Amino acid sequence: MRLVALVESESHVCCRYRLTAFHSALIAAGHILDFQPLPQSLFGRAALGRDLASYDAVILQRKLLPRWVVALLRRRVRRLIFDFDDAVWLRDSYSTKGFHDPKRAARFRATIQACDLVVAGNAYLAEEARKFVPANRITVIPTCVDVTKYHVREHTNHDSALRLVWVGSSSTLQGLERFGPTLSAIGRAVPGARLKLICDRFTEFPDLPVERCTWVEATEAAEIASADIGIGWVPDDPWSRGKCALKVLQYQAAGLPVVANPVGVQADFVRDGETGFRANSTDEWVRAIQALAADVGMRKRLGETARRDVETHYSVEAGARLWIESLARLGTTRMAG
Incomplete structure (x- = not known):
């Protein structure tokens, strides 16, 4: 045709x-x-x-x-x-x-x-x-996503400070800014944690250091794979329920566990204790990040399951x-x- x-x-x-x-x-x-x-x-x-x-x-x-x-x-x-x-x-x-x-x-x-x-x-x-x-x-x-572009994160005990990662554009960064108080709470609860922002615009969050990484298509996959945990947060509203959660799939293709609020397809992609954790309240977010920060084996196991899901259904x-x-x-x- x-x-x-x-x-x-x-x-x-x-x-x-x-x-x-x-x-x-x-x-x-x-x-x-x-x-x-x-x-x-x-x-x-x-x-x-x-x-x-x-x-x-x-x-x-x-x-x-x-x-x-x-x-x-x-x-x-x-x-x-x-x-x-x-x-x-x-x-x-x-x-x-x-x-x-x-x-x-x-x-x-x-x-x-x-x-x-x-x-x-x-x-x-x-x-x-x-x-x-x-x-x-x-x-x-x-x-x-093209899974061949993503190296799977190894998650070893030799890793340094915990790296959260978020990828997006200046328009969707508005949503992450709304989520700022929870990110700050994570920074206070998990010593040494930092947030890697892969974007064309940047912002700061009190108590959570931000690593600025300008988005470049050629290096995007490698930058994601150098982190430990993917962050998926969107407003709970009719527009966001229609989103296809590309960033979550990118994290999972790189073998990262994901913490996300269960809005739209994020609730399908992120399964508690299998590919990551769903979280709504600030307390739930903090507990999920703390659990993953403390257990590198869990990060590896959940990330591997997530990668297999992407290979099977979303490649x-x-x-x-x-x-x-x-x-x-x-x-x-x-x-x-």
Whole structure:
């Protein structure tokens, strides 16, 4: 099948992890996957799809276009696929306007109804899509990581001070700043602990030293694997329940145990005493970090289990199989209107 993906940019994290990662596997299976940036101008959007008639399917990634643009695109292409990994029908956790946005909701509904296949990053997102189209048009393909890029942390008794790690962007760092009082409490309770921030912006937390590490794609995996415990905290709200918890998967791919609050898929990825610990209150967070700090064998055991989980369910190979199966089902049938 000849596929073309309409993306914000090929360097965008969603494109890299949800499409580019599967490029080689799709080619090996006999498919072709090209990429085109979404036009920003009114003229470009009015012409969207005119040059795509030779493709068997067009993948619209994440972007909610005006309804008239979606209608034009639908008429001009053979099949339309929508891939998304966030609760895009809502505003995000940090909006001052609240979560509900009628314009986004209307665009989301129009996009879902126009598509032959909807690829959701998790069950929460798929459930929202099922409000508007039959379940046979929807499939769940989680965000996946290339485990071959991650060396597994050895966790030896020779390790120096305990290193927590958090990876993200300046936008999601806002959430970690809300979590600051708990991080400070961890710093007071675990002598010598420090937090490695892998980001494009940095902040400080009283009582918990911060190691600043500027995010670079080429070194990200190695920087994560040099830490001891991954930190996964997000606000407990409708937007965060739609997140695909990429950072948790990255920690686990590196063989790190993870402590996270059980919001959205984090509750699936992090299992108490198996791959890490779930924690809500500050006391629960402190106890979880203290337990892992005191037992290097536990860190190693939980990290190894987490790595196996990623290899089995959330690796690029696993995600590619789901894409190939979904495309096979799509076949030559046009299901949308």
